[in-house]
Amino acid sequence: MIRDPENESMPRERLERLQLERLRAKVGEVYERVPFYRRTLKEKGVTPDDIQSLADLRKLPFTSKLDFRDNYPFGLMAVPMEQVVRIHSSSGTTGKPIIAPYTRHDVDTWAEIMARTLTSAGTTENDVLQNAYGYGLFTGGLGFHHGAELLGATVIPTSTGNTKRQILMIQDLGTTVITCTPSYAITLHEAAREMGVDLRDTTLRLGIHGAEPWSEKMREDIEDRLGIIAINVYGLTEVIGPGVSVECPYKCGMHIWEDHFLAEVINPETGEQLPYGEEGELVITTLTKEAQPVIRFRTRDIISLNPEPCDCGRTMVRMSRLTGRSDDMLIVRGVNVFPSQIESVLLEVEGVEPHYLIVVDRQHAFKTDELEIWVEVSDEVFSDEMGKMENLEKRLRSEMDSVLGIAARIKLVEPRTIARTEGKAKRVVDRSEL
Amino acid sequence: MRLKQVSVFVENEPGRLEAILEVLEGAKISIRALSVSDTAEFGIVRMILDKPEEGLQALRQAEFTTRVDWMLSAQIPDVPGGLLNSVAKPMAKAGINIKYFYAYIGHAGEDKAMVVLKTNDIEKAEEILKSLSVD
Structure with missing residues (x-):
């Protein structure tokens, strides 16, 4: 199902005309209203009039996460506070939270984009949608909530946590669609199993998962364990929240809503634009956002873009599955591995302190053949029985395998083994450094 | 009779058992019984100590992973x-x-x-x- 065929299936020529028109207007707007953009454009010697074609996009300066921090809280805002109706925020990787203000129009646009997103994933007005993304400052909860209401589905705003109640709701209220992070989907399965409930026997038929990197193997696991179709969704607080892109039922990449978000892929080292199909860092320019538009935002997410028309009928470009952040990516036997994925597994296996070290044999830059993960054994998980310790090791190994998509060696170590550093811990070391 | 056993997690590396014994010696604690169970990577050292609570405290202070059973x-x-x-x-x-x-x-x-x-x-x-x- 396509909610808005006129826009979602627009011929690419017409789409590009629309994008250029919107880009020019937006660049003019931020140049006039946001001192930060006026300064960065001037530094590059660019004025809004220099944007004559979409190819001129590359003349514009990038905006980074650091720029959000440096201009905290309202330095990137393009409207007076009277026009802002809501503010979301995310924890941000650099210490200060990322502030995301929305005008009335932004909130409405977001709901429409989310209704589109949910429809693309396969949700209809007849569905009962249980929204287990966190409600509050995080964009996930309210983003999905308003989209689902606009679509006309029945929303159960369970938010995160209270897993037993989530399962009770699924059973008793006839939930057909669950929206949550992929790791929470696995948690639901495990809790259900402990309660003697097989989620495959419930009305649940569809899961829409995002907000953290996950692998194709994890999708298979979720689909198998919950008896659902699992759809990948993508978004960023800096851009709008969830709903930047989503898969269609063909599951062959996430369609980016290009009438609202202009996407490019760059070489993260040089900043040079890369052609379609090549893997690099995703950069997004918002075309319709009012309260806080962003020009050439460096997402740090590594993906590739595919502009081929999709069997679903949409013309919007598809981005590949996202595996993590450009700043800490490793390539192990050709598979991209991110410390964030490893962290999510450790957090899931109860009691394991997320103190870990990834040991690689990095003779060829960031490529390695062996992945070894050292995990500190805390008092909570330590057992005097060897069988239990071996089970812990086995469980970590199989969860890592599922999440990373490749096998990793797990080594249980004493707390003293992994050096504590001030601030951000060093997570990856070369074997030669040990 | 019930007895408290103190277990310690150790990596299977030279000097680790020595490190445990040094902590116990320093705290003037005597070992009444000892058993080590190990894999190629790590071991579990199980001990009956004459003063189990004091021994446990000393080992924890030395940042060992421990438990009592x-x-x-x-x-x-x-x-x-x-x-x-x-x-x-x-x-x-x-x-x-x-x-x-x-x-x-x-x-x-x-x-x-x-x-x-x-x-x-x-x-x-x-x-x-x-x-x-x-x-």
Whole structure:
């Protein structure tokens, strides 16, 4: 199902005309209203009039996460506070939270984009949608909530946590669609199993998962364990929240809503634009956002873009599955591995302190053949029985395998083994450094 | 008799057992019994200490991963079949699984040997040992 065929299936020529028109207007707007953009454009010697074609996009300066921090809280805002109706925020990787203000129009646009997103994933007005993304400052909860209401589905705003109640709701209220992070989907399965409930026997038929990197193997696991179709969704607080892109039922990449978000892929080292199909860092320019538009935002997410028309009928470009952040990516036997994925597994296996070290044999830059993960054994998980310790090791190994998509060696170590550093811990070391 | 066992997680590397023993020596704690179970990567050092709480504290201060478990001790006749008839047979008969056990330097007479054992049912195992007067 396509909610808005006129826009979602627009011929690419017409789409590009629309994008250029919107880009020019937006660049003019931020140049006039946001001192930060006026300064960065001037530094590059660019004025809004220099944007004559979409190819001129590359003349514009990038905006980074650091720029959000440096201009905290309202330095990137393009409207007076009277026009802002809501503010979301995310924890941000650099210490200060990322502030995301929305005008009335932004909130409405977001709901429409989310209704589109949910429809693309396969949700209809007849569905009962249980929204287990966190409600509050995080964009996930309210983003999905308003989209689902606009679509006309029945929303159960369970938010995160209270897993037993989530399962009770699924059973008793006839939930057909669950929206949550992929790791929470696995948690639901495990809790259900402990309660003697097989989620495959419930009305649940569809899961829409995002907000953290996950692998194709994890999708298979979720689909198998919950008896659902699992759809990948993508978004960023800096851009709008969830709903930047989503898969269609063909599951062959996430369609980016290009009438609202202009996407490019760059070489993260040089900043040079890369052609379609090549893997690099995703950069997004918002075309319709009012309260806080962003020009050439460096997402740090590594993906590739595919502009081929999709069997679903949409013309919007598809981005590949996202595996993590450009700043800490490793390539192990050709598979991209991110410390964030490893962290999510450790957090899931109860009691394991997320103190870990990834040991690689990095003779060829960031490529390695062996992945070894050292995990500190805390008092909570330590057992005097060897069988239990071996089970812990086995469980970590199989969860890592599922999440990373490749096998990793797990080594249980004493707390003293992994050096504590001030601030951000060093997570990856070369074997030669040990 | 119930005894507290202190277990320590160690990497299977030279010097790690030494490090534990140094901590205990420093705290003037004596080891009554010791058992090590290991894989190629790591080991579990299980100990009966004369002052278990103090020993535990010293090891924790030295940042070792530790835990405490209740164990049972048995004084068995130091004769062929002693362990078999006083512990192994009666436990098996009662359906109790002995998870592991090891020898213990107790203060028994010359004709007795001592073991500490961990089972899946400490209450029932304790009763059996009492009924056989080997507790």
